[in-house]
Amino acid sequence: MADLLASIASSNAAPAAPIATTHRMGLSEEEAAFLLQEATAFAAGHGMLVQAPEQRYAHLPYCLLPVAFPKTQFEKGVALGPLFGTLVDRISEDPDWLHAQLESVLAEDPFTRRLVELSKLVQANGRAQPASLGIFRSDYMLHDDPSDEHAAKILQVELNTISASFACMSSLASELHHYLLSRFEADMPSLARYYGTTITSLASHLPANPALKALPDALAKAHAHYGRPSAVVLFVVQPNESNSVDQRWLEYTLWTEHKIKVLRRTLLDMHRATQDATTKALWVDGKYEVAVAYFRAGYTPTDYPSEHEWSGRTNIETSLAIKCPNVTYHLAGTKKVQQVLASPAQLRRFMSENESRVLEACFTGLYGLEKQSPDLAASVIESIAPGAHHQCHSIKAAVRANPQGYVLKPQREGGGNNFYGQEVVDQMDKMTPEELESYILMDRIVPQETPAILVRNAQAVAGATISELGMYSVSLFVHGKAIVNEHAGHLLRTKLSSTNEGGVAAGFAVLSSPFLV
Numbered sequence: 106m107a108d109l110l111a112s113i114a115s116s117n118a119a120p121a122a123p124i125a126t127t128h129r130m131g132l133s134e135e136e137a138a139f140l141l142q143e144a145t146a147f148a149a150g151h152g153m154l155v156q157a158p159e160q161r162y163a164h165l166p167y168c169l170l171p172v173a174f175p176k177t178q179f180e181k182g183v184a185l186g187p188l189f190g191t192l193v194d195r196i197s198e199d200p201d202w203l204h205a206q207l208e209s210v211l212a213e214d215p216f217t218r219r220l221v222e223l224s225k226l227v228q229a230n231g232r233a234q235p236a237s238l239g240i241f242r243s244d245y246m247l248h249d250d251p252s253d254e255h256a257a258k259i260l261q262v263e264l265n266t267i268s269a270s271f272a273c274m275s276s277l278a279s280e281l282h283h284y285l286l287s288r289f290e291a292d293m294p295s296l297a298r299y300y301g302t303t304i305t306s307l308a309s310h311l312p313a314n315p316a317l318k319a320l321p322d323a324l325a326k327a328h329a330h331y332g333r334p335s336a337v338v339l340f341v342v343q344p345n346e347s348n349s350v351d352q353r354w355l356e357y358t359l360w361t362e363h364k365i366k367v368l369r370r371t372l373l374d375m376h377r378a379t380q381d382a383t384t385k386a387l388w389v390d391g392k393y394e395v396a397v398a399y400f401r402a403g404y405t406p407t408d409y410p411s412e413h414e415w416s417g418r419t420n421i422e423t424s425l426a427i428k429c430p431n432v433t434y435h436l437a438g439t440k441k442v443q444q445v446l447a448s449p450a451q452l453r454r455f456m457s458e459n460e461s462r463v464l465e466a467c468f469t470g471l472y473g474l475e476k477q478s479p480d481l482a483a484s485v486i487e488s489i490a491p492g493a494h495h496q497c498h499s500i501k502a503a504v505r506a507n508p509q510g511y512v513l514k515p516q517r518e519g520g521g522n523n524f525y526g527q528e529v530v531d532q533m534d535k536m537t538p539e540e541l542e543s544y545i546l547m548d549r550i551v552p553q554e555t556p557a558i559l560v561r562n563a564q565a566v567a568g569a570t571i572s573e574l575g576m577y578s579v580s581l582f583v584h585g586k587a588i589v590n591e592h593a594g595h596l597l598r599t600k601l602s603s604t605n606e607g608g609v610a611a612g613f614a615v616l617s618s619p620f621l622v
């Protein structure tokens with residue numbers, strides 16, 4: 106332990122670069138440096154950590170202070186969570202529809218094809234387990250509308266239905282910011298000025314973040330529903346997970362709060378798991394019955410280097426264990442399904458008129474890239490660039506006219522897969538029509554920039570930033586009926602606006618939290 110602390114200390118020995126006045130927003134350089142020291146100590150002391158190679162741990166990169174965020178928009182995000190929970194469950198009750206929507210991406214996307222095959226297999230066998238557990242995170246960016254006096258509204262980036270991570274780390278980031286504001290507000294008047302306000306009780310502007318408790322509670326409810334107190338919760342993990350501490354917090358909380366045992370196993374390990382021939386109960390090492398299988402792996406093709414991992418996944422999916430998520434929930438979270446649901450008629454297949462309107466208020470333009478009929482193509486172009494389809498003979502032409510307005514996305518998770526700006530044009534020119542069908546096109550959301558101080562390896566990097574708000578929700582549905590379906594905390598990721606992508610683990614963004622105004 107002393108070695109660990111010594112090595113982390115030595116790697117942080119370089120002096121911090123000075124932070125420009127404009128990015129300090131009224132804090133003096135000394136105050137910023139002091140807060141940075143306090144915050145890094147808090148992060149270490151409270152386990153806001155990431156696993157570095159060779160079993161070493163470092164603090165997760167974080168935003169020094171919470172970022173101003175409109176309260177009404179945050180509350181909208183809270184209300185949207187359960188609606189997405191209902192939507193995903195209703196889609197999973199209609200697997201033929203789901204599989205049909207994904208048909209066009211399958212030719213050039215062997216990974217999604219495999220998942221659809223698995224989903225069809227589960228359907229053909231008859232689901233062994235009628236209960237479905239969801240731990241979702243719907244991600245939004247605050248779109249800045251210059252035509253409406255810079256009115257800002259949240260627009261959905263995507264819905265994550267598998268392996269939505271950082272819930273525990275995000276609760277810790279909220280605690281960190283709560284501590285800094287409440288502890289130092291009286292000593293440091295410039296903290297209030299940082300938010301351009303003279304109000305007191307700064308910490309009261311930070312919304313409660315129950316994620317660290319709400320996720321284990323949901324896993325425990327599913328465990329109770331399964332009905333065998335001695336059964337375990339299985340965490341399906343990647344062999345080299347760097348975000349393991351985030352998962353460990355769930356594991357420890359399940360033990361201390363619920364006395365439920367967690368086992369960590371890889372998909373490869375699960376290849377050797379067994380199923381009871383009659384009940385389909387899933388057993389690990391021949392002695393642990395699995396009540397709930399929680400996936401923190403399996404969302405990306407590289408999680409399946411051989412057939413063994415697919416057999417591990419199949420073992421779980423066809424079993425009696427309650428899956429979080431099951432493969433239909435997983436597929437309901439694909440970008441293709443998000444794009445299809447942006448069509449009003451498709452959304453209303455699952456949701457009432459009122460529910461649909463609430464959901465649609467956070468949708469941005471989403472476009473399929475099927476080899477469509479000329480009529481359909483014209484209507485898509487009309488929606489991309491109203492009145493422009495006389496000049497634009499194809500989606501490609503519409504995109505070429507404004508490359509900065511779009512993001513091109515494949516059916517992938519985990520960040521780093523999208524194309525932006527000129528890349529969109531280049532990729533669309535390069536790809537065959539079949540390849541293009543496996544992607545979707547989305548309007549680029551343009552948030553307003555905020556100056557902020559980001560801290561990585563105890564070093565500050567300051568600049569203009571943009572943020573992405575993630576809203577967790579948890580659900581437990583049985584035969585279409587909700588036993589649990591509620592908001593479960595939030596995540597704010599802040600990144601320098603010069604970077605496109607938003608994954609914290611990928612090294613582009615930092616943990617942050619909203620200061621509601």
Ligand code: ADP
Nearest residue numbers: 263512517518519520547548549550605606607
């Ligand atoms: P993934 O499932 O890989 O996380 P996302 O859809 O979340 O895929 O895209 C990754 C990142 O790309 C997001 O976190 C965000 O920073 C950026 N991004 C995605 N879609 C948009 C968009 N429509 N407008 C602006 N940025 C986007």
Ligand code: MG
Nearest residue numbers: 263265518519
């Ligand atoms: Mg995702």
Ligand code: MG
Nearest residue numbers: 244262263520
């Ligand atoms: Mg994402």
